[in-house]
Every structure is written in structure tokens, then in C-alpha cells.
Amino acid sequence: MAALTAACGGGSGGSAGGKVTVWHGYTDHEAEALGKLASRWNSAHPEQQVELVFNGGNDGALQKTLASFVSGNPPTVAYEFGSSLNGLAARPQTQDLSSTVRDDKDFGWDDLFAAGRDAATVDGKVYGVPALVDNLSLVYNKKLFDEVGVAYPTESWTWEDFRAAAVKLAKPEDNRYGWAYVNDGSEDTVWRFLALLWQAGGDLLSPDGKKAAFDSDAGRQAMQLLHDMAVVDKSVYLDTGDQQYVNLFNSARIGMLWTGPWDLGSINEDVSYGVQFLPGKVTHATIAGPDVFSVFGDSGKADAWPFLKWLLSAEIHLEFALDTGHLPIRQSELSLPKYAEFLEKFPGNKVFVDNLAKNVSKARPNIAEYPKISQALGTAVQSVLLGKEEGAAALAAARAEVDEILAGS
Numbered sequence: 438m439a440a441l442t443a444a445c446g447g448g449s450g451g452s453a454g455g456k457v458t459v460w461h462g463y464t465d466h467e468a469e470a471l472g473k474l475a476s477r478w479n480s481a482h483p484e485q486q487v488e489l490v491f492n493g494g495n496d497g498a499l500q501k502t503l504a505s506f507v508s509g510n511p512p513t514v515a516y517e518f519g520s521s522l523n524g525l526a527a528r529p530q531t532q533d534l535s536s537t538v539r540d541d542k543d544f545g546w547d548d549l550f551a552a553g554r555d556a557a558t559v560d561g562k563v564y565g566v567p568a569l570v571d572n573l574s575l576v577y578n579k580k581l582f583d584e585v586g587v588a589y590p591t592e593s594w595t596w597e598d599f600r601a602a603a604v605k606l607a608k609p610e611d612n613r614y615g616w617a618y619v620n621d622g623s624e625d626t627v628w629r630f631l632a633l634l635w636q637a638g639g640d641l642l643s644p645d646g647k648k649a650a651f652d653s654d655a656g657r658q659a660m661q662l663l664h665d666m667a668v669v670d671k672s673v674y675l676d677t678g679d680q681q682y683v684n685l686f687n688s689a690r691i692g693m694l695w696t697g698p699w700d701l702g703s704i705n706e707d708v709s710y711g712v713q714f715l716p717g718k719v720t721h722a723t724i725a726g727p728d729v730f731s732v733f734g735d736s737g738k739a740d741a742w743p744f745l746k747w748l749l750s751a752e753i754h755l756e757f758a759l760d761t762g763h764l765p766i767r768q769s770e771l772s773l774p775k776y777a778e779f780l781e782k783f784p785g786n787k788v789f790v791d792n793l794a795k796n797v798s799k800a801r802p803n804i805a806e807y808p809k810i811s812q813a814l815g816t817a818v819q820s821v822l823l824g825k826e827e828g829a830a831a832l833a834a835a836r837a838e839v840d841e842i843l844a845g846s
Contacts, residue, residue, distance in 0.1 A: 457485065457744055526564045559803045571726055636716075649810075652832040667821075686704065712789070724801070756775070817831040
């Protein structure tokens with residue numbers, strides 16, 4: 438297996454001697470799958486060796502990467518959340534890959550799903566290549582649906598269908614809930630709300646990006662649904678961020694989740710579940726959370742590009758997906774013979790893949806102000822779910838705060 442260093446350290450900012458240092462946060466089967474591919478690359482490319490370095494976990498990847506800039510010892514490549522890219526784009530160490538990815542016809546930039554391309558692009562320039570692309574879908578417990586006599590969710594489910602099912606599934610007196618919502622005020626809270634906002638036909642910001650747009654009829658409808666389900670119906674389990682919702686789903690105490698493919702592997706084998714598109718108001722919009730590989734150092738592009746181009750090719754990435762359950766990142770992966778094997782091994786992922794083409798139409802803005810915007814909106818959503826504020830008031834307060842943020846106040 439390729440070298441897997443236990444903690445951050447080592448890196449040349451340009452990979453002296455042809456070595457490409459890749460920082461990542463993968464563990465268990467993901468680390469094993471990536472290590473297997475790196476080992477294969479190293480066997481075939483003795484002059485372009487890849488060293489995989491565990492960064493301690495992807496949640497802290499941005500901070501550790503920025504610290505490496507200060508120390509003058511950055512990696513050649515680092516796995517980063519897509520939402521972190523704006524914080525890296527302005528740094529001189531971060532390489533502009535625009536011409537590299539767009540001019541290399543063999544790489545196939547346009548073959549990548551749009552959500553991944555959007556996450557890698559800041560102000561029209563490409564500062565990373567998609568490493569992962571996912572989205573939210575509705576995952577439901579078939580046994581509970583059968584028990585309460587509710588038909589399984591369909592592609593055309595409405596918000597009203599969804600709310601009514603949650604009420605029937607819930608038994609608050611027995612600590613059983615129809616739905617779960619992460620309510621710690623973080624981005625985990627916000628991105629589920631954004632899906633609701635887009636389903637109702639709304640937008641986060643104005644077209645020019647200078648004003649908040651979520652304090653709208655669509656935003657109020659989304660907040661009202663959250664309020665009515667959590668406060669009136671009491672059909673929602675509010676997860677405080679400790680990620681207990683999967684355990685409760687496994688124990689038949691939650692009937693439905695809005696989650697992604699990353700949670701499917703944590704569902705017990707004896708739990709019969711289904712996956713469906715999110716319910717819709719105007720559309721069945723979902724939201725993607727893509728991550729990227731960014732490249733650093735003056736010689737980073739020349740050193741790292743051959744490996745990244747190979748790693749993210751359709752055939753090699755689909756091998757990685759087969760080992761990990763990650764979704765394809767390219768349209769062309771869906772036409773490869775092994776894609777049928779992928780769906781057989783991970784049948785629940787078909788809906789997530791279809792979602793990428795059908796229901797991912799908007800993306801969170803890659804702007805420096807987004808973390809503060811998320812914080813303001815997360816506080817608003819949290820207050821509504823807890824019954825502390827009405828939706829309209831919470832949205833108005835968040836809008837005022839976001840407008841100040843965007844104005845640079």
C-alpha cells in the first residue's frame with residue numbers, strides 16, 4: 438500500500454524529487470481504497486511517487502492547510518470541503534487550475550457533474566478538481582411505513598404528503614418521530630433549509646449577490662413547514678449535532694431522514710429502507726455538498742496533475758466508488774459496464790445519482806461572506822424549530838444581518 442502517514446507533516450509545496458504529497462481525511466475503507474489506488478500509481482510511476490498523509494479529519498482540513506502556508510511547508514494536494522475553497526482561492530499558494538482542467542480534452546471537465554464543477558470554481562476560476570459529489574434525498578424506514586399503513590414516498594410527493602406521513606409515523610409519547618432535523622445552528626442545519634427554500638421557488642441571495650433574498654414568500658413557506666412539523670405536530674426529532682439520528686433510525690424511532698449516501702453504510706443490515714427524491718413544493722430541488730482536491734505550490738500543477746487526472750478518470754473513480762459507496766463524479770461513469778455492479782452493490786445510491794442530473798440546479802455561493810451568512814441563517818432556523826420565534830420574524834432578523842454582512846458592515 439502507498440505510504441499512509443499517521444498525522445499531518447511532510448509536504449514540500451512543490452513535491453521535491455517528483456514526490457506528490459496528498460493530505461486527506463479518509464479513514465477505514467475509504468483510506469484503504471485510496472491507498473490501494475496510490476500504490477498502483479506508484480508501482481507504475483517510480484519517478485512520480487505519491488505519498489498519502491492523513492490530515493486528522495476533513496473537518497479541520499482548511500485550518501491545517503492555512504497553517505501549512507504559514508509554516509512554508511504545504512502539501513502538494515489537499516482534500517478540502519467545497520465550502521472552504523473561497524478561503525483558499527485568494528492565497529498565493531493555491532494554484533489556478535482553470536487552463537489545466539479546461540484545456541485538457543482527455544480530462545473531460547464538462548463530463549463532471551455540474552455540482553462538482555460549481556464547487557471547484559470561484560469567480561470563474563477553477564481552484565480545485567471535484568473529489569466527491571453528493572446530495573440530499575429522502576431515506577425512509579419501510580417497516581414503519583407498513584406499520585402505520587402509509588404508502589411509500591413517490592417521486593411526486595408534496596410537502597403536504599410528507600408532513601401527513603410524518604404525523605402518522607410519529608408517536609412522541611413513545612419517543613418515536615416521523616422525521617429528523619439537525620438543529621445545532623451549523624451548516625448542517627442550513628443546507629437542509631436551503632433545499633426547502635429552493636423547493637418553494639426561492640433564492641438565498643439576489644442575482645447580483647449584494648442582498649439577501651430568502652426573506653420571501655418562499656422562505657416564509659419553508660420556515661412555516663419547519664415550525665408546523667416541529668412545534669405544532671411535534672413529529673420532528675431535533676438532533677443537537679451529536680448525529681444520533683442514524684442510531685434512532687436503526688432502532689425504528691425515526692421514520693424518515695433527509696440525508697446523503699454517506700449515511701447508508703451506517704444503516705443496519707436488518708433495516709429495510711428505501712430512498713426517494715425530496716418532496717417538493719414548486720420543484721423537487723435538492724442540494725449538493727461537493728468536495729475538491731486543491732493544488733498548492735509553484736510546481737504543484739506540473740507535479741500533481743498527472744496523478745489527479747488518472748485518479749479522477751471515469752474508470753479509476755468508478756473503482757473507488759465500488760470500494761467506498763461514493764457517488765460517481767462524472768456522467769460517463771454511468772455508461773461503464775461496472776456501473777451496473779455499483780448499483781447492485783449500493784442499490785440505494787441510484788436515487789442519489791439520478792438526483793444529480795434531475796434536481797441539483799442551484800449551489801451555495803462560493804463567496805467569502807458565506808460562513809457568516811450560514812451562521813445567521815442557522816440561528817434563525819434553530820430558533821423556529823425550537824418554537825422561540827415565528828418564521829417571518831426570524832427571517833427578517835436574519836435578512837437584516839446578512840444585508841449588513843454583504844455590505845461589509
